[in-house]
Amino acid sequence: MVTPGRAASTASRCEASVVSAVRLQPMVLFEDDDVLAIDKPPGMLVDGDGPGGVLGWARARDVAAGRPADAIRLVHRLDRDTSGVMLLARGEEMARRLGAAFADRKVHKIYVALTSPVPAVRWARVEHRLAGRRVGKGEKMVLVAEGGQLATTEVEVVARSRRFGLVRVLPEQGRKHQVRVALAELGAPIAGDFLYGGAQVARMAPRAMLHALALDLAHPALPDGHLGLRAPIPADLRSLFGEDGGVVPSDLDRRHGPPKATARRSPTPPRR
Numbered sequence: 403m404v405t406p407g408r409a410a411s412t413a414s415r416c417e418a419s420v421v422s423a424v425r426l427q428p429m430v431l432f433e434d435d436d437v438l439a440i441d442k443p444p445g446m447l448v449d450g451d452g453p454g455g456v457l458g459w460a461r462a463r464d465v466a467a468g469r470p471a472d473a474i475r476l477v478h479r480l481d482r483d484t485s486g487v488m489l490l491a492r493g494e495e496m497a498r499r500l501g502a503a504f505a506d507r508k509v510h511k512i513y514v515a516l517t518s519p520v521p522a523v524r525w526a527r528v529e530h531r532l533a534g535r536r537v538g539k540g541e542k543m544v545l546v547a548e549g550g551q552l553a554t555t556e557v558e559v560v561a562r563s564r565r566f567g568l569v570r571v572l573p574e575q576g577r578k579h580q581v582r583v584a585l586a587e588l589g590a591p592i593a594g595d596f597l598y599g600g601a602q603v604a605r606m607a608p609r610a611m612l613h614a615l616a617l618d619l620a621h622p623a624l625p626d627g628h629l630g631l632r633a634p635i636p637a638d639l640r641s642l643f644g645e646d647g648g649v650v651p652s653d654l655d656r657r658h659g660p661p662k663a664t665a666r667r668s669p670t671p672p673r674r
Contacts, residue, residue: 427459428488431631436496436623437489438474441633444485444609449476460490477501478576483594486513486614486633503619504576510618513571513581514560514635514654516611516643517590518603520567521559525660528555528584532577542597543579545587553577555584558658563648565606566593570615570654581612593642611639615654 428440438460442448447455453462461471474490475497491497503509531550532543554574561568567590573580582598585591591599594607613636621629632655640650 428456429633431487431633432629434623436492437500437621437629438492439487439489439617439629439631442480442485442488442614444483444636444638447482448479448488456488456490464492478504480614481579481582481610481612483610484612484614485636485639487617487631488614489617489619489631500619507574508619510616511573511576511614512616512655513573514613514615514639515569515571515581515585516593516607516639517567517569517585518565518593518599518606519590520562521557521569521585521588521590523559523588525558525658526556526588527660528557528587529553530583530587532580532583534578537597540597541578543577543583545583551575551577553580553584555580557584557588560654561643561648561651563643563646565646566643566648568643568648568650570657572657582610607642608638611642613639 428442428446430438431441432439440456440460442456449455449457451458451461453459457474457476460474464474465471469492473492475492475494477489477491477497477500480486480488489500491500530545530553531547532553533546533550534541535544552575556572556574558570559567560570569585569590571581571584573584579598582592582595586595586598591603593599593611594604595610595612596604613633615633615635617631619629620627635650635654643650
């Protein structure tokens, strides 16, 4: 597992922490001739070609190191608000291999999020089918009875504060907004998420409090053939949870699994 250190934020409030994080560049977690792994700060676009986007930043960094600018390729995405682990490929062949690994569910992903309220069950496996719908200039994923894409997500409450639940989320696929929809369908949308939680939930945090904690995948170039990446909990999420009386546990990677009476959520009929 690759776990970098990170300087503590000097901001005392979560709002200040977000502003500070946006101004920071990504932190490099791991790189070699094939891949570049980063800890993406919240507020940074993924596919922007300019210096304010992950792709533009990575290409500029490669050029400065004497590498060709067009070698860097995106193989997956994070929403602008989402912080945490992102993996980029160097070269067309590696991009193809990593894209196939994500598509074939050979990349293990762990997210953490702050929800409001706390989910009613400690553990749940949520299954539904998702389809995109235009909302203004953007897109919102909705549940459909037929068609769409299957999305299966495991959710576990690992800690709680007065207003928030800290949950660990394991999506089996990588559907657009999969984690956000799964938590909203459990009646516990992500704090700060206007699209799936509405105005009241959006006012609880300066951004959607979702963090890509870890990625695990095969990497033949390494001695043990395995690459484990982990991005520390960002200061704004930790601060917001702590100010509300919560404590982030040290064993977030530990998967406790379902209780004896497993909670399982079946596909929900589409909303009209």
